[in-house]
Amino acid sequence: MDNDVSRRRFLQTTAAGSVALIVACSDDGQVQSTAGLDAGPLDDVSVIDPDMQVDGGLRPNRTLQTWVRIDEDEGIHIAMHKAEMGQGIHTALPLIVAEELDAAISQIKVLVVGEVGDYTLRTGLPITSASNSVSSSFEPFRKVGASAKHVLKQAAAARWNIDIEAISTLNGACYHPSGERLTYGSLVEDASVLQPPDEPQLKRFDEFRLIGHDQERFIDGEIVDGRAVFGIDSAPDDALYAAIRHAPTPNGVPINVAALGSDDPAVRAIVALPNAIAVVAASFWTAKTVVETLPVEFSAPNSDQEISSAAIESELFAGLSTEGNEVLVVGDVASVFTGNDTVQTSDYFVPHLAHVPLEPVNATVRLDETGCDIWLPTQSPTYVQRAVAGTAGLDLVQVRVHATLLGGGFGRKVDTDYAVAAVQIAQAVGETVQLIWSREEDIRKDRFRPAFSGRLSGVIDGDGNLAGFEAINCGDSVLGFGAGDPLSAQGLNALPYDIDNQRIVHVYKESPIESGFWRSIGHSQNTFFAESFIDEMAFIAGRDPLEFRLGMLADSPRVAEVLRRAAALGQWGDGTDPSIGQGIALCVDYGSVLAVVADVSVDSETKAIRVHKLSAAVDCGLVIQPTGVRAQVEGGLLFGMSAALFEEITLESGSVQQSNFFDYPVLYGRDAPDIQVDIIARQDPPGGMGEIAVGPVAPAIANAIYRLTGTRLRRLPLQTTIRQDG
Amino acid sequence: MASITVNEQLATIDVAGEKPLLWALREDLGLKGAKYGCGVGLCGACTVLVDGQAVRACVTPVSQAYDKTVTTIEGLDDELGRRLKNKWKALKVAQCGYCQTGQIMSAYHLLNQPEQASPEPIAQRLNNICRCGTYVRIHQAVSEVSAEMGARGLTDGQ
Numbered sequence: 001m002d003n004d005v006s007r008r009r010f011l012q013t014t015a016a017g018s019v020a021l022i023v024a025c026s027d028d029g030q031v032q033s034t035a036g037l038d039a040g041p042l043d044d045v046s047v048i049d050p051d052m053q054v055d056g057g058l059r060p061n062r063t064l065q066t067w068v069r070i071d072e073d074e075g076i077h078i079a080m081h082k083a084e085m086g087q088g089i090h091t092a093l094p095l096i097v098a099e100e101l102d103a104a105i106s107q108i109k110v111l112v113v114g115e116v117g118d119y120t121l122r123t124g125l126p127i128t129s130a131s132n133s134v135s136s137s138f139e140p141f142r143k144v145g146a147s148a149k150h151v152l153k154q155a156a157a158a159r160w161n162i163d164i165e166a167i168s169t170l171n172g173a174c175y176h177p178s179g180e181r182l183t184y185g186s187l188v189e190d191a192s193v194l195q196p197p198d199e200p201q202l203k204r205f206d207e208f209r210l211i212g213h214d215q216e217r218f219i220d221g222e223i224v225d226g227r228a229v230f231g232i233d234s235a236p237d238d239a240l241y242a243a244i245r246h247a248p249t250p251n252g253v254p255i256n257v258a259a260l261g262s263d264d265p266a267v268r269a270i271v272a273l274p275n276a277i278a279v280v281a282a283s284f285w286t287a288k289t290v291v292e293t294l295p296v297e298f299s300a301p302n303s304d305q306e307i308s309s310a311a312i313e314s315e316l317f318a319g320l321s322t323e324g325n326e327v328l329v330v331g332d333v334a335s336v337f338t339g340n341d342t343v344q345t346s347d348y349f350v351p352h353l354a355h356v357p358l359e360p361v362n363a364t365v366r367l368d369e370t371g372c373d374i375w376l377p378t379q380s381p382t383y384v385q386r387a388v389a390g391t392a393g394l395d396l397v398q399v400r401v402h403a404t405l406l407g408g409g410f411g412r413k414v415d416t417d418y419a420v421a422a423v424q425i426a427q428a429v430g431e432t433v434q435l436i437w438s439r440e441e442d443i444r445k446d447r448f449r450p451a452f453s454g455r456l457s458g459v460i461d462g463d464g465n466l467a468g469f470e471a472i473n474c475g476d477s478v479l480g481f482g483a484g485d486p487l488s489a490q491g492l493n494a495l496p497y498d499i500d501n502q503r504i505v506h507v508y509k510e511s512p513i514e515s516g517f518w519r520s521i522g523h524s525q526n527t528f529f530a531e532s533f534i535d536e537m538a539f540i541a542g543r544d545p546l547e548f549r550l551g552m553l554a555d556s557p558r559v560a561e562v563l564r565r566a567a568a569l570g571q572w573g574d575g576t577d578p579s580i581g582q583g584i585a586l587c588v589d590y591g592s593v594l595a596v597v598a599d600v601s602v603d604s605e606t607k608a609i610r611v612h613k614l615s616a617a618v619d620c621g622l623v624i625q626p627t628g629v630r631a632q633v634e635g636g637l638l639f640g641m642s643a644a645l646f647e648e649i650t651l652e653s654g655s656v657q658q659s660n661f662f663d664y665p666v667l668y669g670r671d672a673p674d675i676q677v678d679i680i681a682r683q684d685p686p687g688g689m690g691e692i693a694v695g696p697v698a699p700a701i702a703n704a705i706y707r708l709t710g711t712r713l714r715r716l717p718l719q720t721t722i723r724q725d726g
Numbered sequence: 727m728a729s730i731t732v733n734e735q736l737a738t739i740d741v742a743g744e745k746p747l748l749w750a751l752r753e754d755l756g757l758k759g760a761k762y763g764c765g766v767g768l769c770g771a772c773t774v775l776v777d778g779q780a781v782r783a784c785v786t787p788v789s790q791a792y793d794k795t796v797t798t799i800e801g802l803d804d805e806l807g808r809r810l811k812n813k814w815k816a817l818k819v820a821q822c823g824y825c826q827t828g829q830i831m832s833a834y835h836l837l838n839q840p841e842q843a844s845p846e847p848i849a850q851r852l853n854n855i856c857r858c859g860t861y862v863r864i865h866q867a868v869s870e871v872s873a874e875m876g877a878r879g880l881t882d883g884q
Contacts, residue, residue: 086822086823214818216815217815219823220818223820223826224799224810224814225759226759226760226827283741283745356857358822408857439763439764439766627818636859638861660766672862674862675862
């Protein structure tokens with residue numbers, strides 16, 4: 001049956017009779033084109049390889065990294081699976097293709113696809129996460145652009161009967177030395193029969209005309225006019241709306257569904273899900289109002305009642321004394337600690353956190369005889385396809401994932417729970433349904449950043465240097481890998497500092513509530529632990545925290561440079577206002593380096609923490625879009641600052657205690673500090689920018705508060721801690 | 727049946743009067759520029775103007791807009807509205823963009839009330855949440871448009 005579908009699709013595209021040049025890059029770096037065949041619909045590249053076999057599963061050898069399609073009308077489409085969630089990826093990646101292709105920006109359109117017919121489209125991870133979209137896509141996107149340009153030039157050379165080297169390209173056209181011009185569109189038919197090279201000539205970085213220069217973001221016009229389509233905006237006119245109410249505790253199930261009813265004529269159905277109840281109505285407002293007031297009874301094991309923040313915290317601290325997974329061992333910490341009574345040991349803690357993307361999770365599902373269409377904001381269209389196929393009993397090719405813009409992702413929209421629930425509801429009612437989780441459900445039933453404890457120890461030698469460093473942390477695995485999750489130690493396992501004796505240990509302790517990816521993942525706790533503790537050791541050594549760090553970076557000039565630049569930008573140590581303290585912190589990951597100086601004051605009466613200024617320097621290698629890098633620094637700093645100061649999920653009797661912005665406060669504009677950013681431009685491959693600014697904010701602020709007040713805050717959120725302990 | 731003038735067009739609407747204006751706009755009038763963010767009037771993603779006053783449409787019953795004039799982001803195209811939208815694009819304010827329609831509506835309301843010119847900085851007078859953290863650019867955009875519109879007597883405390 002699958003083969004029939006595939007064949008039919010191919011015949012349809014042939015019948016469409018359109019000519020286009022499509023150049024695709026497979027996951028092993030091979031470049032393929034249409035070989036002169038008719039191109040078919042925009043989102044279909046089955047023409048790339050008409051002999052493909054379909055086995056109903058994901059096949060690595062059917063992975064494409066991207067393709068570029070040039071039509072005779074001069075339109076250029078660039079395909080990607082990476083989700084646009086504010087990081088500007090739908091501008092940055094097309095620019096990379098346009099750069100090598102020498103296309104005009106105005107020709108470019110983005111085509112977002114995860115699964116295309118029988119192909120998976122991906123670069124790096126099959127999800128948009130881990131700050132890898134630019135770094136993993138840079139080479140393949142350059143390659144398709146350069147390769148397509150090559151066959152277009154070949155076609156022009158044949159047309160003019162001159163050597164290909166004599167041809168130049170600019171703004172979507174080939175130029176004859178005489179100045180005569182052939183647009184790419186006019187060359188498409190000739191070029192489409194040529195074999196594009198696997199190793200095309202790429203530009204030198206200093207030849208870039210678009211990369212490194214700010215371009216208009218492609219989606220901004222739609223955003224400011226209210227025309228941008230997010231998941232929540234993508235319900236067809238005939239859709240019904242569903243609201244959901246989950247069991248309040250992790251293992252609860254609804255038990256009195258048969259007895260539930262509503263006399264509201266707008267209510268179309270009440271649907272029982274494994275862990276929730278849903279109401280389907282003609283209006284979301286009706287559905288939400290009814291689901292919140294239904295007398296649903298949930299049954300849960302007694303153990304759910306014992307889940308509380310206090311219990312979690314004591315478990316996580318107890319875990320620090322149990323055997324863990326040695327993630328990194330350098331030298332011999334025990335030998336420098338043993339018998340040394342100056343070893344400093346400090347305990348740290350961070351609570352569970354919610355993501356709270358402003359667009360709550362939602363999904364719209366239409367099931368019919370051909371399969372399933374699902375519209376949703378997702379960071380992982382591939383996982384959605386698999387989850388939907390499994391839930392609905394469909395083949396993968398019958399599930400069409402329409403990935404919309406995301407109204408914030410931050411890691412929440414990697415998970416597929418909301419997609420699965422929407423499919424279950426659509427199955428139950430037999431109609432097209434849009435499921436929106438209310439803000440309350442979005443917070444209570446999040447996949448949380450797990451709480452973590454940390455115990456850090458260190459000792460200063462006679463020269464004032466950090467002679468030994470040990471860090472043990474305890475918490476859940478967001479990957480579901482148990483003790484072996486490398487992300488649990490992210491931010492501790494690859495510190496940039498030259499420390500002769502190090503031991504990093506992770507103790508796995510499963511969280512009683514669901515864990516998920518939260519922007520910056522391990523850094524969100526570990527960089528707070530590490531960069532606060534390094535600061536503690538600097539003060540114990542009697543040294544300036546900047547100078548102390550630089551002393552451990554003699555072999556890392558790139559990192560040291562970023563620290564120095566941040567210090568210079570933030571006028572480190574020049575402060576004359578005694579009411580302001582300064583703190584500094586560093587983060588190295590994703591191929592990037594970021595340091596930040598925080599200027600902070602604390603109201604002596606109310607203990608209100610005020611962050612006046614954040615001064616950040618960043619080195620992310622090649623900069624694709626300077627304003628985009630700056631935006632990621634600004635946004636990452638404020639996302640980190642919001643959690644550092646305010647955010648905390650607590651549990652009592654198994655239930656999340658927070659439900660909306662009044663009890664889960666996030667940063668408002670009135671609390672946003674002045675932000676200065678120094679971008680250190682380099683001609684190195686681009687690093688990731690989406691997360692690196694998040695982790696170092698909390699320690700920079702905590703370090704500033706220590707300098708100002710002498711109180712070391714080792715627990716987030718700082719605003720709560722300072723009122724309790726400070 | 728009730729009538730509302732939305733973006734200068736008269737619309738009739740037949741829903742429960744207590745239905746929030748946000749959902750009437752989105753579900754019954756097909757205007758999806760105003761967004762759902764919290765449902766309790768705290769985040770401002772749903773901000774629209776009713777007779778020129780900024781309201782949080784998620785907690786405003788549609789009946790309060792009967793026989794009144796509603797302006798949503800889709801219809802915000804007078805000089806101030808265009809300046810704000812163009813400034814938003816020029817400064818690349820948006821990241822994900824979800825909250826920005828509400829941000830622009832709130833900024834419009836702020837700058838369109840010269841009689842309420844306040845010594846308080848713009849940052850203190852805008853009260854919409856942005857999870858992407860675009861506040862610095864929002865404040866810059868509003869300050870610049872405010873300065874450009876200064877001839878109208880508007881002052882900003884910054």
